Amino acid sequence: MNERIKNLKKYTTIDKLHRGLRRSAAEAGIAELPEDFRAAGMPFQERAGNMLSAFLDAEKPVFLPGEKIVFTRTIKDIPDYVTPSEWEEIKKAHFVHEKGEVFNISADYEGILQKGLEARRAEFERLAESSGGEKKIFAESVEKVLAALQRLIGRYADEAERLGLSEEAATLRAVRNDPPKTFRQALQLLRAVHFAIWASGSYHNTLGRIDQYLYPFYKSDIESGGLDGGGAFELLEEFFLACNRDSDLYVGMQQGDNGQSVVLGGRNLDGKSVYNELSEMALKASYELALIDPKINMRVDANTPLEIFEMGSRLTKIGLGFPQYSNDDIVIPSLVEKGYDPADACEYVVAACWEFIIPKCALDVPNIDAMSLADCVNECVADLETCEKFDDFYALVEREIRRRAAAMGERHKNIFMKPSPIMSAFSQGALESGRDISFGLKYNNYGVHGTGIATAVDSLAAIKKYCFDEKSVGKRELIDALKSDFEGNENLLKKLRQQAPKMGTDDDFADALAVRLLDSFAGAFKDMRNDRGGRYRVGTGSAMFYIAHGRGLGATADGRRKDEVLPANYSPSLFIKQKGPISVVKSFAKPHLKNVANGGPLTLEFDSSVFRNDESVRKLAMLVRTFIALGGHQLQLNTVDRDKLLDAKAHPEKYPHLIVRVWGWSGYFVELDECYQDHVIRRIEFAL
Numbered sequence: 001m002n003e004r005i006k007n008l009k010k011y012t013t014i015d016k017l018h019r020g021l022r023r024s025a026a027e028a029g030i031a032e033l034p035e036d037f038r039a040a041g042m043p044f045q046e047r048a049g050n051m052l053s054a055f056l057d058a059e060k061p062v063f064l065p066g067e068k069i070v071f072t073r074t075i076k077d078i079p080d081y082v083t084p085s086e087w088e089e090i091k092k093a094h095f096v097h098e099k100g101e102v103f104n105i106s107a108d109y110e111g112i113l114q115k116g117l118e119a120r121r122a123e124f125e126r127l128a129e130s131s132g133g134e135k136k137i138f139a140e141s142v143e144k145v146l147a148a149l150q151r152l153i154g155r156y157a158d159e160a161e162r163l164g165l166s167e168e169a170a171t172l173r174a175v176r177n178d179p180p181k182t183f184r185q186a187l188q189l190l191r192a193v194h195f196a197i198w199a200s201g202s203y204h205n206t207l208g209r210i211d212q213y214l215y216p217f218y219k220s221d222i223e224s225g226g227l228d229g230g231g232a233f234e235l236l237e238e239f240f241l242a243c244n245r246d247s248d249l250y251v252g253m254q255q256g257d258n259g260q261s262v263v264l265g266g267r268n269l270d271g272k273s274v275y276n277e278l279s280e281m282a283l284k285a286s287y288e289l290a291l292i293d294p295k296i297n298m299r300v301d302a303n304t305p306l307e308i309f310e311m312g313s314r315l316t317k318i319g320l321g322f323p324q325y326s327n328d329d330i331v332i333p334s335l336v337e338k339g340y341d342p343a344d345a346c347e348y349v350v351a352a353c354w355e356f357i358i359p360k361c362a363l364d365v366p367n368i369d370a371m372s373l374a375d376c377v378n379e380c381v382a383d384l385e386t387c388e389k390f391d392d393f394y395a396l397v398e399r400e401i402r403r404r405a406a407a408m409g410e411r412h413k414n415i416f417m418k419p420s421p422i423m424s425a426f427s428q429g430a431l432e433s434g435r436d437i438s439f440g441l442k443y444n445n446y447g448v449h450g451t452g453i454a455t456a457v458d459s460l461a462a463i464k465k466y467c468f469d470e471k472s473v474g475k476r477e478l479i480d481a482l483k484s485d486f487e488g489n490e491n492l493l494k495k496l497r498q499q500a501p502k503m504g505t506d507d508d509f510a511d512a513l514a515v516r517l518l519d520s521f522a523g524a525f526k527d528m529r530n531d532r533g534g535r536y537r538v539g540t541g542s543a544m545f546y547i548a549h550g551r552g553l554g555a556t557a558d559g560r561r562k563d564e565v566l567p568a569n570y571s572p573s574l575f576i577k578q579k580g581p582i583s584v585v586k587s588f589a590k591p592h593l594k595n596v597a598n599g600g601p602l603t604l605e606f607d608s609s610v611f612r613n614d615e616s617v618r619k620l621a622m623l624v625r626t627f628i629a630l631g632g633h634q635l636q637l638n639t640v641d642r643d644k645l646l647d648a649k650a651h652p653e654k655y656p657h658l659i660v661r662v663w664g665w666s667g668y669f670v671e672l673d674e675c676y677q678d679h680v681i682r683r684i685e686f687a688l
Contacts (some may be wrong), residue, residue: 028058038661044365049141059417061159071195072362085257094416104204104357107426110213121146134559135434141421186217204259204352211278243293259352266299296323309621321661330633334597353664354599361428366447372549374452384475390468394507447598451542452566458558461510462500497559503574506583522595539598540570589630601634608641
C-alpha cells in the first residue's frame with residue numbers, strides 16, 4: 001500500500017472526514033417529491049425515473065484528497081417514492097419482501113463496460129419513441145436515469161477541471177458517453193454505475209466476477225505498456241477502498257450487511273479454471289486494506305491448486321471473516337438441475353451473503369423466506385407418544401415440513417416489487433421485453449433458508465437413540481421435560497446436551513439423520529412453482545434467523561433450553577463436544593448438498609492463536625480443500641480472539657476497527673447489536 005492509498009484510507013475509514021460533506025434529502029430539496037408524485041397521480045414507474053434523476057441531479061461532485069476513482073454520496077437519505085399510505089394499500093393485496101425493492105441481484109456490469117452509457121441510453125430512447133402506453137413510460141424512465149447519470153459524470157468532470165485535476169477530468173469525460181478503454185476508466189465507470197444503483201434504493205448490489213469482466217481492460221493496459229502491475233494494483237486498491245466510503249449508508253439488518261461482495265475465479269463452461277492475475281491482485285488488495293468491503297468469495301473445486309486455497313487462508317488469518325468458498329463441483333450441477341442453462345450456471349455469483357445467483361439475466365429472490373427445521377421437529381414432539389417406531393415420528397416431521405412449504409408457496413403469491421429503471425438499464429431482458437425488471441427476467445426463482453439444522457438433527461438423534469432404540473428415556477418424560485424447560489430434569493438435560501449423538505462429530509448415527517432431514521426439506525419444495533413460473537431452491541443458510549428463530553422456540557430434545565439461540569448457518573451445535581474441525585468437515589459434507597444448494601456455508605471459528613506461522617496457513621488451506629473434495633458446497637472460516645471480543649464489548653472505543661463475521665457478511669464488532677456480539681463470542685473455536 002503506497003502513501004497515497006494510506007492517506008486516502010485514513011481520510012475516509014479512520015478519520016471519516018468525507019462525512020462532513022453530507023446533507024439530508026430535505027437540504028438537497030428532494031424530500032417532498034414523493035408527496036408531489038402522489039398528488040399528481042404519477043405511476044410508480046414514472047416516479048422511479050423522476051426520483052433517481054432528481055437525486056443524481058442534486059448530488060454535488062466532490063473530490064477527496066488524492067483520489068483518482070471518484071463518486072462520494074453527499075445526500076444521506078433516499079426518499080421513498082411510495083408513500084406510507086400507499087404501502088398500506090399495496091400490502092393488503094400483495095406479498096412484499098423486505099422493502100419491496102429490486103435487490104440482492106447482480107447487474108450486467110460486463111455489458112455496460114462493453115457498450116457504454118450513451119449507446120445504452122439511445123436504445124431506450126428509441127424504444128420510447130416507437131412505443132406507447134406503459135412501455136413508453138418504462139423506456140422513458142430508463143432513458144431519464146441514464147441521462148441523469150451522464151450529467152452527474154459530466155459535472156464531476158467539470159469540477160475536476162476547475163480543481164486542475166486534468167487526468168481525472170479526462171477519465172470522467174472518456175466514460176460519460178463511451179465505453180471505457182483503459183483499466184482506470186473501467187474502474188471509474190463501474191464505480192459510477194454502482195453508486196447510481198445504490199442511489200436508486202436498490203440495495204445489496206453484488207459486484208460479481210470483477211476479475212473476469214475487468215480483466216480485458218487490465219490485460220490491454222499491461223500489454224500496451226499503458227500501465228504496469230503496480231499501477232493497476234494501486235487503482236484496484238482505491239476501488240476497494242471506495243466501496244467502504246459510504247458503506248455506513250448501505251445498511252441491511254446490521255451495519256456492514258450491505259451485499260458488496262465480489263466473486264473470484266471458478267471455471268468456465270469448458271471446465272477450465274479462470275483464475276488470473278487480477279484474481280490474485282484482488283486477494284492481495286483485500287489483505288493490505290483489511291476492511292469489511294468488498295466481501296471476498298472464491299469459487300473453487302476439487303482440482304483447485306492448494307496455493308489458491310493458501311491465498312484465501314492468508315485473508316482468514318488476519319480476521320476479516322472472508323473469503324467464503326463455493327464449490328463449483330456442487331453448485332453448477334445443482335443450478336443446472338434447477339433449470340438454469342449451463343452457460344448461465346457457470347457464471348454464478350454470490351448474493352449479499354451466500355446465496356447463489358446468476359448475474360445479468362436473473363431476478364431470483366434468493367432469501368424470500370426461512371423455515372426453522374428445529375421448530376418442525378419440536379412441533380412434533382407433542383405427538384411422540386402416538387408413534388410406535390422412530391419412522392412414525394419422522395413421518396410427522398416430514399409432514400410438518402411439507403405443510404410449512406405449502407404455506408410459504410401460498411404466502412408468496414402476487415409479489416410486489418417497486419420498479420427499478422436503473423437496474424433495468426443494467427440487465428439483460430428488460431429492453432427486449434419492454435418492461436421493468438421488477439416484472440421478472442429470464443430466471444425468477446425463490447430461495448428458502450433452512451435454519452437450526454444441527455439443532456433439528458441432534459434432536460432427532462436423541463429421540464431415536466433414547467426414546468426408540470434404547471428406550472432409556474420415556475416419551476412422556478421427554479415431552480414433560482421440554483415443556484418445563486428441563487426444570488427439575490437436570491440429569492436429562494445433561495444427558496441430552498453432553499452425551500447424545502451430535503452432527504459434527506463424524507458420527508454416522510447423527511449424520512444419517514442429517515442426510516434424511518435435508519432430503520426431506522429439498523423434497524418438500526421440489527415440485528413447487530411460484531406464480532412467476534420460477535422454481536424454489538432451498539439452502540442451508542440461516543441469515544439473522546439464528547437469533548430470531550431461537551427466540552420463542554421452546555426447549556429442544558438436543559438439550560437446548562428455551563430461547564437459546566441456534567447455530568448460525570450450516571454449523572454444529574454451540575455446545576457440541578468438539579473432536580476438531582476435520583470431524584465437522586466430514587459430518588457436514590455427508591448430506592446430498594446438491595439438493596440444498598441455495599447457499600449456506602459450513603461456518604467454523606478458529607482461535608487467532610493458531611496462526612503463529614505459515615504452516616498454520618497451509619493446514620487451514622488443506623482443511624478447506626478437504627471439505628471441497630468431500631463434496632462440501634460452501635465454507636466460511638473466521639478467526640476470533642474471545643478475550644479481545646469481551647474487552648471490545650466492555651470498551652468499544654478501543655476497538656473501532658475490529659472485524660468479525662456475523663452470518664454471511666463481515667462487520668465491525670462494536671457496531672453490532674448486543675445479541676449478535678454475544679453469539680460471536682459464544683461460538684466454538686477450533687484448533688488446527
